[in-house]
Amino acid sequence: MEDKTNIIQIQRYHSPCGDLMLGSVEDKLCLCDWAAESHRDIVDRRLRKLLKAGYEESTSDVIQEAIRQLDEYFNGKRTVFEVPLLFVGTEFQKSVWRKLLEIPYGSTVSYGELARQLNVPKAVRAVAAANGANAISIFAPCHRVIGSNQALVGYAGGLSAKKRLLDLELNGKPLL
Incomplete structure (x- = not known):
């Protein structure tokens, strides 16, 4: 075949x-x-x-x-996405990306907290690497993951985009 x-x-x-x-x-x-x-x-x-x-x-x-x-x-009119997603990566990466879907609109978690939620508290760097490999930004909201000191760190779209997305979600500032 x-x-x-x-x-x-x-x-x-x-x-x-x-x-x-x-x-x-x-x-x-x-x-x-x-x-x-x-x-x-x-x-x-x-x-x-x-x-x-x-x-x-x-x-x-x-x-x-x-x-x-x-x-x-x-436009500030949608807080939950309803599009079918196909995650493409290792099983570990997919587990991280699925966990991202559980972070509510307007909330943030640290990489350490995300690792604890995945029951791999010592794998913070691996969780951060998987987060960085996310191919479905915004829908799988990797922008909601921040540093342990509340700092905006690492985002494929750049820290300016991450800040604007979080401003939209946390402060209700529509971008369109």
């Missing part, structure tokens, strides 16, 4: 914090990543390899729904 290549449909989204690349495969969102950041190559290689897929610039129903929900989010 021939090994077929899957297609990841991708479309650029212009957010008030910077451009995002949205991607879907099999009716699930697998990508919402900052377009300009250097770690994009790592994310792209992981998605292409593990999904045995190539990119195609086009849209899909799930991408259109993600755009609608992102617009609502940036």
